[in-house]
Amino acid sequence: MCPKRARNQEPGSRGADVKRLSVLGSTGSIGAQTLDIVRLFPDRFDVRALTAGTNADLLIAQAREFLPECVVMGDAGRLKQVKQALEPLGIRVLAGREGLCEAAALDGVNTVVAALVGFAGLESVIAAVRAGKKVALANKETLVVAGQLVTHLLKAHKGTVVPVDSEHSAIFQCLAGEPANSVESLILTASGGPFRTRPAETFRDITKEEALAHPNWSMGTKITIDSATMMNKGLEVVEARWLFDIPANRISILVHPQSVVHSFVAFADGSAKAQLGLPDMRVPIQYALSYPERWPAPHERLDWSGTMHLHFEPPDRVKFPCLDLAYQALEAGGAAPAILNAANEQAVDLFLEEKIRFTDIPDTIDHALGSMPVQEHPKLEDLIACDAEARRVVQEHVRAIPI
Numbered sequence: 001m002c003p004k005r006a007r008n009q010e011p012g013s014r015g016a017d018v019k020r021l022s023v024l025g026s027t028g029s030i031g032a033q034t035l036d037i038v039r040l041f042p043d044r045f046d047v048r049a050l051t052a053g054t055n056a057d058l059l060i061a062q063a064r065e066f067l068p069e070c071v072v073m074g075d076a077g078r079l080k081q082v083k084q085a086l087e088p089l090g091i092r093v094l095a096g097r098e099g100l101c102e103a104a105a106l107d108g109v110n111t112v113v114a115a116l117v118g119f120a121g122l123e124s125v126i127a128a129v130r131a132g133k134k135v136a137l138a139n140k141e142t143l144v145v146a147g148q149l150v151t152h153l154l155k156a157h158k159g160t161v162v163p164v165d166s167e168h169s170a171i172f173q174c175l176a177g178e179p180a181n182s183v184e185s186l187i188l189t190a191s192g193g194p195f196r197t198r199p200a201e202t203f204r205d206i207t208k209e210e211a212l213a214h215p216n217w218s219m220g221t222k223i224t225i226d227s228a229t230m231m232n233k234g235l236e237v238v239e240a241r242w243l244f245d246i247p248a249n250r251i252s253i254l255v256h257p258q259s260v261v262h263s264f265v266a267f268a269d270g271s272a273k274a275q276l277g278l279p280d281m282r283v284p285i286q287y288a289l290s291y292p293e294r295w296p297a298p299h300e301r302l303d304w305s306g307t308m309h310l311h312f313e314p315p316d317r318v319k320f321p322c323l324d325l326a327y328q329a330l331e332a333g334g335a336a337p338a339i340l341n342a343a344n345e346q347a348v349d350l351f352l353e354e355k356i357r358f359t360d361i362p363d364t365i366d367h368a369l370g371s372m373p374v375q376e377h378p379k380l381e382d383l384i385a386c387d388a389e390a391r392r393v394v395q396e397h398v399r400a401i402p403i
Contacts, residue, residue: 019289022049022103022133024124025115027058029220030138030164030281034113035062037286040297045289049103051116054078060085067091069106072099100124105131111289113164114139117222118345119387122146126380129159136288138164140239141345145338146383147242161243162288167236168243169284170262170275175244176292178267186246187264187272188236189256190315191216191279193227196257200319206358208351216259216279225348229361230315234326235344238337241330248330253323255313260302278302321362329369334376335386336369342390343368350398360401367397 021038025031031050038045047066052059056078063071063086070092073082083093094102104112104124112128113136114121121139126146128135130153137143143150154161163169167188175183194213195206211228212221219227226232237251254264259279266272277283278300286297302308317323322344329340343365350356356364368390375382 017044018046019044019111020046020048020109021111021113021289022051022106022109022128023047023113023115024049024051024100024104024121025053025113025117025139026050026062027052027055028115028117030115030285031113032058033282034115034136034285034289035066036282037289037297038066040286041295044295048109049106051100051103053116053120056082063091064089069108070094070099070103072096072103074100097123101127104128105133110134111136113285113289114142115164117141117220119145119341122383123380126150126153129153129161130157132157132159134160134162136164136285137161138285140165140168140235141341143239143242144235144341145387146380147238147337149378149380149383151242162291163239163243164281164284164288165236165239166279166281166284167263168240169287171240171244171265173275173287174263174265174273178265180245182267182269183244183246184266184268185250185252186240186244187266188233188240188251188253189259189261189263189312190230190233190253191227191259192255192257192315193230195228195319196255196316200316203319204357204359208354211351211358215257219281221352222345222348225351225361226344229322229358230320231322231326231344231361231365233315234323235341237326238330238340248327253315255315257311258309260308260310261312276302322365325362325365325369332369332374334374335378335383336374338378338383338386339368339372339374339390340365342387343394346391346394347398350394356398356401360398364394364397364401368393 023031023034048069050062050068051072053074072094073079079095101124104127112133114125115138118141122142125142163172212224214224233253240251261274261276264272264274329336347361347364
């Protein structure tokens with residue numbers, strides 16, 4: 001168990017190099033693994049804020065262990081339970097979107113782990129950026145929806161973003177010390193998901209349980225479905241464009257079923273660099289938190305003593321049309337990626353509710369992209385409105401789909 005911070009201890013009194021954290025989405029997969037890293041290095045971290053959507057019981061347990069200054073409970077129906085449980089500890093309990101933004105911009109915090117899933121994480125990331133925080137970004141949708149806006153805010157407020165996604169972390173590591181003009185292209189690797197070798201004619205019959213059975217990674221529900229459709233890789237292309245200031249025509253995808261090579265960078269002299277490791281999200285999470293240092297940790301290592309075969313192949317864009325939809329949205333620019341993201345989130349929810357088929361996911365996204373006008377230079381309020389409208393368009397379209 002992590003040593004607890006005394007309630008009367010001043011923020012930062014454990015040393016200037018302590019990472020004072022707000023963990024947004026602490027009860028999800030990335031958030032929980034972030035706290036695993038904190039437990040490994042208790043003297044290097046001071047957890048100041050934790051947030052959850054619906055998992056009140058786990059949030060309470062985490063708050064009792066780490067004694068943050070505040071927690072945020074998204075589910076209004078569980079707010080009273082959290083307040084009653086944490087009142088004896090003097091922990092402030094906040095609620096909703098305003099609470100998330102307050103936790104993201106909290107005085108004394110120097111690092112915000114953005115681990116919320118989907119569009120719901122956008123406003124809190126923007127709040128953190130405006131407050132000049134270092135953001136360990138696991139919420140790819142923020143840059144998918146608002147890449148241009150976030151990039152502008154980072155420059156204006158001198159904020160920092162370090163990627164947590166394994167692929168973007170790999171590229172970030174490969175680019176360290178390299179001049180920007182030496183980069184020829186980025187190659188994002190993809191596991192191919194559970195349906196890489198499954199015949200396309202059977203995709204219509206894919207069940208929710210089959211789509212959630214990822215062969216390599218342990219992830220949250222939404223990202224696991226995105227991996228099955230390969231939309232996750234499409235979203236990562238959009239994210240990479242903004243993270244690394246590389247145009248889409250210089251970002252490609254390579255299927256690598258072993259998930260050992262996490263991505264490549266190709267350079268102008270014909271050489272390439274790759275980052276390798278076992279599929280363990282704690283490694284890129286730790287790197288995002290420790291950067292520019294590397295801390296020794298007991299994470300499982302690759303076994304170099306035996307024979308290792310690494311397989312690569314191009315993605316099947318016919319079987320996985322979500323890839324081309326993502327490239328099309330990125331090329332269209334403006335609010336198009338926001339439409340893509342909202343339509344995808346809504347379609348994934350409907351698939352998990354068994355209201356549409358697996359093959360309806362890309363068809364529904366394509367319909368939204370083709371039927372909605374694209375604002376060229378959207379502001380935050382425009383993106384919020386666009387998100388809501390895209391979800392409405394998807395719901396309306398789905399009513400006409402025979403099940």
